[in-house]
Each structure stands twice: as structure tokens, then as C-alpha cells.
Amino acid sequence: MRHRSVADLMTPMAVSVAPETTFKEIARLLDEYDITAVPVVDEAYRPLGVVSEADLVRRRLHGAGADTAAALMSSPAVVAHPQWSVVRAARVMDREKVKRLPVVDGTGVLIGVLSRSDLVQLFLRRDRAIQEEIVEDVITRTLRLSPSALTVEVMDGRVTLSGTVRDPDVVPVLLRLCDSVDGVVTVVDRTRREDVPTGK
Template sequence: MQHRTVGELMTRKVVSVQLDTPFKEIAQTLADNAVSAVPVLDNLGRPAGVVSEADLLRKAADRSDLSGRTPLPHLEAWQKARAEGCTAGELMSAPAVCAHPDWTVVEAARLMEVQELKRLPVVDEADVLLGIVSRSDLLRVFLRKDEAIREEIAREVIGRTARLGAAGVTAEVNRGQVALHGTVSDLLLVPVLVRMCTGVDGVVSVSEDLRRAPAGGDRAAGAATEERAGESRSPA
């Protein structure tokens, strides 16, 4: 099975700022491009970090409020230092957590989940920025047509396991939900089929109604035994 890659899904036209970009220019860049964060590049075009609305908002939150209606947030020393920053290099979250264009959707999604990130700069082998991939980009795999998913399952999952005893299996797909029907030679094959179907891009869930196929070999052997017995009872 071929998962779609980060390189296929990423946005190539990336809005970015430099390490020395001032606070107000960062805010203007975010507003003008309707984005919530941008990579911060060094002089070689490599992401040094990411600066977001949250990083800018920390400066406002750390200021005194004479009304007293909301408490002053507690900031760690490193947060306070960043709140006092005036340039992208001083305000950004660093180092930048990046992906590579040949990564699969699964790899990028796992990194986003572990690091609690909404986007990943995508870099080449020299760490130069190529694009950016967001959560919404990764979710595009779930826009695949049901027929495309069904065809891939028939070809890559059922087709590959047919010789193992899955030749009697069919798949139905409705809104990304896969239902497997039919028979298998060994019930140990069922979790394998489910796991493989789950790995197909665009699959939301997998259910199965699979049964063990009748032992055709046993029936044939029984028929042969009966035939031999009949022959032995026949008059000479």
C-alpha cells in the first residue's frame, strides 16, 4: 500500500519571517495572510523556529491591567523572557520541529500528536525550507472517494492475502467506513485483514463479518474414503 506523502500534501508557497523581523511586522504578516503561525528562517533559508499568535499574545498577557478583572498569568522565566522579546528570533518557539517530504501521513500525524503541534515545516536534506504541512492538510486523505478506497483494498489487501485464504472476502465502503464480508480459510487471518484495511489512506473504520470457510479438503477426503469403501463392497 502506498500512503500519500507529506510532499504531496504540503503547501509549497510558505509565508515566513526572518530572525530579525520586528514584532509589529510579524503581527501584520499573520493578519495579511490569515495564518496563525509562520516559520522563522535563518540566512540560509533553514527554519530556526516558529512564531505564532500565541507567542505574540504572551506579550499582551504579561502586561499589568489596572481594571483587575483578570489575574496576571504565571509565566516561567523562559516564557517571561520571550514575552519581552521584540523580534522573531526572540519570540519564536525553538528549535523548529520539521518533517521531510517523503514522510507518510502517519509519520507526520504521529509527530504532531506527540509534540502537540498544529503544523510542521517541511525541509530537504540540507534543512532548507520546502513547504509547510498542517493538520488540515493531513486530513485531506479522508476526502478520498469510497470507490478508490474499495479498489485499493481489493487490490492491495484482499489481492495480496488471497493465497493465504482470503480469496472469499469482499469489501464494501461507505463514507470511508469499510465492511468486510465472506469467508477465510483461517480465522487468524481476520485481524490481519482488519489491520491492513485500517492502514489504507482515507479509511475511517473497519468492521467485519467473516466466517471460517468449510474445510473443502476434509470433504474431498471423506468422499474418496466412501468411494473406496463402496468399491470394496462391490462383488468381484
């Protein structure tokens, strides 16, 4: 069961600017490439921060001061790594309240950008494909449960699990694996635990 990584969804060879890049040049790049932000990088191409449309708007509203990328940027840059799962990247975006993450390699060099709109692609996956992966990969292959014991319903990415589970310890694992399937928005647990009599 292979899950999408940051490397699968990021935009490679990201547009970037130097600390001394001017306000007007940044605005031109955002318009030319139809993007909403650019990473600011040092001489070694390591991200120092990010300048977004919002940063430019704030500069226009408040007038004085910031006229270069170094002064405009939000820093330090919150970055992602290509091997991260998209779930991890999404959680970092949510926690840090950012809409995009520069992606860096093992030496900290910029290799791409992951945006919130890239993550949305995951949730366009068809419900039938999600259901098949849960039944075949999660339930049957990974957990080695009988697919007939559980019912998996998927609607708009919302997974509902029902049926009987003999081992209650399996349920948290089942829920976690289902939640990690690409395209799943939420998982509802309606399974029942089978009462197994204990002998003396």
C-alpha cells in the same frame, strides 16, 4: 499501491521570517497570507522554530518581553521530510501537539509547510474509491486473496471487513494495509478464521 506523501500535500515555498522579525511584521504576514503560523529560519533557511497566532496572543496578554520572532517562537522546530507518509506526519503532529510541520530537505533547508488542514483533505476521499482500492490493491493484488471471500464495507471512512480468512497470520497484515489506505479513518475486523484440520 501508492500512498500520499508529505510532498503531495504540503504548501511549497512557505512564508518564513528571520529571528529578528518584529511582532507587528509577523502579525501582518499572518493576516496578508491568511496563515496561522510562520517558521523562523536562520541565514541558511533552516528552521529554528515556529511563531503561531497563539504565541502572538500570549505576548499581548502578558505584555512585557518577547517582541521578535526569536523571543516569540516555539523551539526547536518539529519538522517533517517530504518522503514521509502523511500517516507518519499526522502521528508526529499528534505526539508533539503541534498543528503544522515545517518540511525540510535532506540538508535541513525549509521547502514547505504541512498543516493539519492539509491532512484533512485525505479524509474527504469518497467511500467507493476507498472500497475499490482495498478490494483491488490490498486484497487481490497485494495479498492475493479471493475478493469473494471477504466483504469490504466503507461508510464515512470507517472500513468494516467480514468474511472468512484461511490463514490467521494474514489478518494483522490485512488490517495494517487497510489502515494505511488514504481516506481510511478506522478499520473494524469482523473476519472469521477458517478452522483447517491438521493431520497426523
